[in-house]
Amino acid sequence: MTSSTALLTDRYELTMLQGALADGTADRRCVFEVFTRRLPHGRRYGVLAGTGRVLEALADFRFGAEELDWLARERVVDDATLEYLSTYRFTGSVRGYAEGEMFFPHSPVLTVEGTFAEAVLLETVVLSVLNYDSAIASAASRMTSAAIGRPVLEMGARRAHEQAAVAAARAAAVAGFAGTSNLEAGRRYGLPTIGTAAHAFTLLHDDEEAAFAAQVASSGPGTTLLVDTYDVRRGVERAVAAAGTGLGAVRLDSGDLGVLAQEVRAQLDGLGAHGTKIVVTSDLDEYAIASLAVAPVDTYGVGTSLVTGSGAPTCGMVYKLVAREGSDGRLAPVAKASTSKGSVGGRKSAARRLDGDGRAVEEVVVGGDDAAVRAWTPDADDLRALVVPLVIDGEVCPGWTGAEGVTAAAARHAASRDELPRGARRLSADEAAIPTVTLTV
Amino acid sequence: MTSSTALLTDRYELTMLQGALADGTADRRCVFEVFTRRLPHGRRYGVLAGTGRVLEALADFRFGAEELDWLARERVVDDATLEYLSTYRFTGSVRGYAEGEMFFPHSPVLTVEGTFAEAVLLETVVLSVLNYDSAIASAASRMTSAAIGRPVLEMGARRAHEQAAVAAARAAAVAGFAGTSNLEAGRRYGLPTIGTAAHAFTLLHDDEEAAFAAQVASSGPGTTLLVDTYDVRRGVERAVAAAGTGLGAVRLDSGDLGVLAQEVRAQLDGLGAHGTKIVVTSDLDEYAIASLAVAPVDTYGVGTSLVTGSGAPTCGMVYKLVAREGSDGRLAPVAKASTSKGSVGGRKSAARRLDGDGRAVEEVVVGGDDAAVRAWTPDADDLRALVVPLVIDGEVCPGWTGAEGVTAAAARHAASRDELPRGARRLSADEAAIPTVTLTV
Numbered sequence A, B: 001m002t003s004s005t006a007l008l009t010d011r012y013e014l015t016m017l018q019g020a021l022a023d024g025t026a027d028r029r030c031v032f033e034v035f036t037r038r039l040p041h042g043r044r045y046g047v048l049a050g051t052g053r054v055l056e057a058l059a060d061f062r063f064g065a066e067e068l069d070w071l072a073r074e075r076v077v078d079d080a081t082l083e084y085l086s087t088y089r090f091t092g093s094v095r096g097y098a099e100g101e102m103f104f105p106h107s108p109v110l111t112v113e114g115t116f117a118e119a120v121l122l123e124t125v126v127l128s129v130l131n132y133d134s135a136i137a138s139a140a141s142r143m144t145s146a147a148i149g150r151p152v153l154e155m156g157a158r159r160a161h162e163q164a165a166v167a168a169a170r171a172a173a174v175a176g177f178a179g180t181s182n183l184e185a186g187r188r189y190g191l192p193t194i195g196t197a198a199h200a201f202t203l204l205h206d207d208e209e210a211a212f213a214a215q216v217a218s219s220g221p222g223t224t225l226l227v228d229t230y231d232v233r234r235g236v237e238r239a240v241a242a243a244g245t246g247l248g249a250v251r252l253d254s255g256d257l258g259v260l261a262q263e264v265r266a267q268l269d270g271l272g273a274h275g276t277k278i279v280v281t282s283d284l285d286e287y288a289i290a291s292l293a294v295a296p297v298d299t300y301g302v303g304t305s306l307v308t309g310s311g312a313p314t315c316g317m318v319y320k321l322v323a324r325e326g327s328d329g330r331l332a333p334v335a336k337a338s339t340s341k342g343s344v345g346g347r348k349s350a351a352r353r354l355d356g357d358g359r360a361v362e363e364v365v366v367g368g369d370d371a372a373v374r375a376w377t378p379d380a381d382d383l384r385a386l387v388v389p390l391v392i393d394g395e396v397c398p399g400w401t402g403a404e405g406v407t408a409a410a411a412r413h414a415a416s417r418d419e420l421p422r423g424a425r426r427l428s429a430d431e432a433a434i435p436t437v438t439l440t441v
Helices: A011-023 A051-059 A065-073 A079-086 A116-120 A123-146 A162-174 A183-189 A199-204 A208-219 A232-243 A257-270 A286-291 A370-375 A402-418 B011-023 B051-059 B065-073 B079-086 B116-120 B123-146 B162-174 B183-189 B199-204 B208-219 B232-243 B257-270 B286-291 B370-375 B402-418
Strands: A029-036 A093-097 A110-115 A152-154 A224-226 A249-252 A277-280 A299-302 A317-325 A331-333 A349-354 A360-367 A383-385 A387-392 A436-440 B029-036 B093-097 B110-115 B152-154 B224-226 B249-252 B277-280 B299-302 B317-325 B331-333 B349-354 B360-367 B383-385 B387-392 B436-440
Touching: A011 A079, A011 A116, A011 B183, A011 B199, A011 B208, A029 A116, A029 A123, A051 A093, A051 A123, A051 A387, A051 A402, A065 A079, A065 B183, A110 A116, A110 A123, A116 B199, A123 A152, A123 A162, A123 A286, A123 A317, A123 A402, A123 B162, A152 A162, A162 A183, A162 A402, A162 B123, A162 B162, A183 A402, A183 B011, A183 B065, A199 A208, A199 A224, A199 B011, A199 B116, A199 B317, A208 A224, A208 A232, A208 B011, A224 A232, A232 A249, A232 A257, A249 A257, A257 A277, A317 B199, B011 B079, B011 B116, B029 B116, B029 B123, B051 B093, B051 B123, B051 B387, B051 B402, B065 B079, B110 B116, B110 B123, B123 B152, B123 B162, B123 B286, B123 B317, B123 B402, B152 B162, B162 B183, B162 B402, B183 B402, B199 B208, B199 B224, B208 B224, B208 B232, B224 B232, B232 B249, B232 B257, B249 B257, B257 B277
Parallel strands: A152 A299, A224 A249, A249 A277, A277 A299, A360 A436, B152 B299, B224 B249, B249 B277, B277 B299, B360 B436
Antiparallel strands: A029 A110, A029 A317, A093 A110, A093 A387, A317 A331, A349 A360, A349 A383, B029 B110, B029 B317, B093 B110, B093 B387, B317 B331, B349 B360, B349 B383
16 A cells, blocks of 8 residues: 555546646636534534644655556546646645634635645545544543543544544544553654553453453553453452552443442542542543543543544535636636535635633634735734644645644644633533634735 | 554553463453444444455554564563564454444454454454444445435545545445545545536636536536536536537535426426436435435435444444453353443354345344354254354455455345345334344354
8 A cells, every 4th residue: 555645535636637737727826725614513612633634644645656557547537637647746835723723613724825736636635634633623622621630531443443543542632632542643643552451351361350460460550450340349349459559540431430430439548549540431422521520530531422523523624715816817716606605705814812811702714805815914912813834835834743743733722722711611502602703904 | 654554453452462471361262252232323224344444454464663663662562562463463263244234233243263362452453444334334325225226426535534534435335335536445445436526626717618618628528517606507508508418417516406406407408408417415414315316316426424424423333352261271251240231251153034025034143152153054044144254264265355345245235235124224213123132052
């Protein structure tokens, strides 16, 4: 398998390219904008994630011999188009919100500028990455919010496509998760990895005592013992017997976790294991986490609901042509006219308006004269600019990719979430936390 | 990036391995079973997909220098475990349902047998693949059912992780989709790829006439023209003017599709374009498809709802140790005892009981004496065996992987779906179409 990302692309991008190469419009300068028309039902904000992965995918977006041979064999495009693809390299520019930033309806989270040919080809992979990663980060942010400072761990690999799982672990880290069970995510993005044992390890052994003894011998008393394979009370007893009062943690993966955590805490304390922590897993989502706020739980492990976006498994982000060079050589705004999907043409910029306490009050989308928008920077103290350069003339700007990009995105997410108005973090369904308004320049 | 799948694994699989290697239980013969406790709410059947991809991932499940170096550097496991991993190769056996087969609660869709060490490591990647792919195929099957024979095309890449999108296209093909927009899925699994143009192509041009002329010049009159960028009625007029009455199809991507399709059909017929087909897209799901049954629609394109499993973005499949060699050297059934997650121990086989008309009436799960289950074959004419060999002593059986595997799975899906009882294919929420019963041998 090649590492090229070039065929992670809808066929019509290549068919359009062929048509545009044939009639000379392929070279027209174009501005494509990524935005969403609405947040998932009831969600108050979205979290942009995946920008770093978009930039990584861009670097591998090359049509090599394997890709070109297949396209030729399948007659997907004609020879002139194959010729163009053989030297394809994105030479345009990308600007957008910093990864980890909050977004709202019509926030221009990414803007791609280049010729039609070079920019149209990126649509599918850009949207795949941003829609999935942002869906996960948006759910993850609600979970870390609900955990009121307790660590939340990502354990959802088994409930997502095996590569999506890696991206989910990364997106969770952007939104404040403290670790992941996913080894590949650890390797690729420098995330802390966690995990000790499943029920299978206990069942493998002749009895629970033997299993706990083996785990403690192998991983030390600081390990986390899973105590609900047979009977939780006996499990806790045996866990402390095996590891001593220095046992790191016990994990509960079933039952009424709130009640159970109370009982287990009392039992651990009674056994003198005051420092032993309680980790709970078992189909948690942000609501279950919130409901455990008063329980003596130290750490949450989240799986299914994280990797499926907790009810919103994708975002509705679209990649729309908003301006293009006409036959007169001038850049002109364009937009689909018909029906309810109407979009606003023209290049945009954006800022967040803050009140005197530094709380967000408005998402300001800046539109108008192309040169003015391009050059726009906030001219008032209460506006925080949101758009940063990501790719300049085909060169990826440093700091956004790899482990470094994830660290920066997590910091951005934390700062921007702190800036949300009071009430924006409650879980109940409501409108977007701040309105999106338009500023014409 | 290496092509190894070995780190698409939860850390605890390796931690358990280390513990078991240290105390000598790693060599115990084990049987792990993949099954689901329930179907998603209201679903009447599930469709198993991903088996071919599991077998492909198994072939690449090797710890190479890059993986071992990272594990050593991060001190994920000790030296003895690294030594074991460096020569890891699955030498056990895998049996399971043929890909494309229907499944129900407790259907033993995959059984992995080997030493604890070699079988436990596969848990995460096996579940990632089967849970995602089966979720997509299960949704896709409802869509092809609702389409009553009209072709359904997969166009969801932009709403899924970029690699998950490839798997989704494949799973959709298993469930009867006729094509995909995803080029990589076309290349990897030999699927027909489709797609002509987006709104961006029309907007790129000075007007719709120029865009249609360019597309017809480049792709021929048999192409599909997207007619809703400005005004549908004018769009259809211009489409037929550009391509002639031999125009392949028009695509509608917005609006009230049922009404619009009627109007467009009448307009096309009025223009003499009787053979021009109507393709509808725009956020379709199985319900929208069903509601268009009486509309003059020729082809459906489905995106978001397909790649997100139409409300059920994952399956609840688990990978459970059901039997293992004890200290006496004999294989014994095991199962987690506590709380509501109780599982049934022991190896299983399965068959589907059919009535005199060849309609499914029961899912028969066969359990009991290990040797008897292992050797079990249906002894009655009304039982169709469901379990087939997939890997024997580490060797993948031919026919299940690559393009060949997808073709076989699509055939299996079609035949098994035809066998479902009347009413099983209606979309409204209900119980599993057939009950799961146990047969002890």
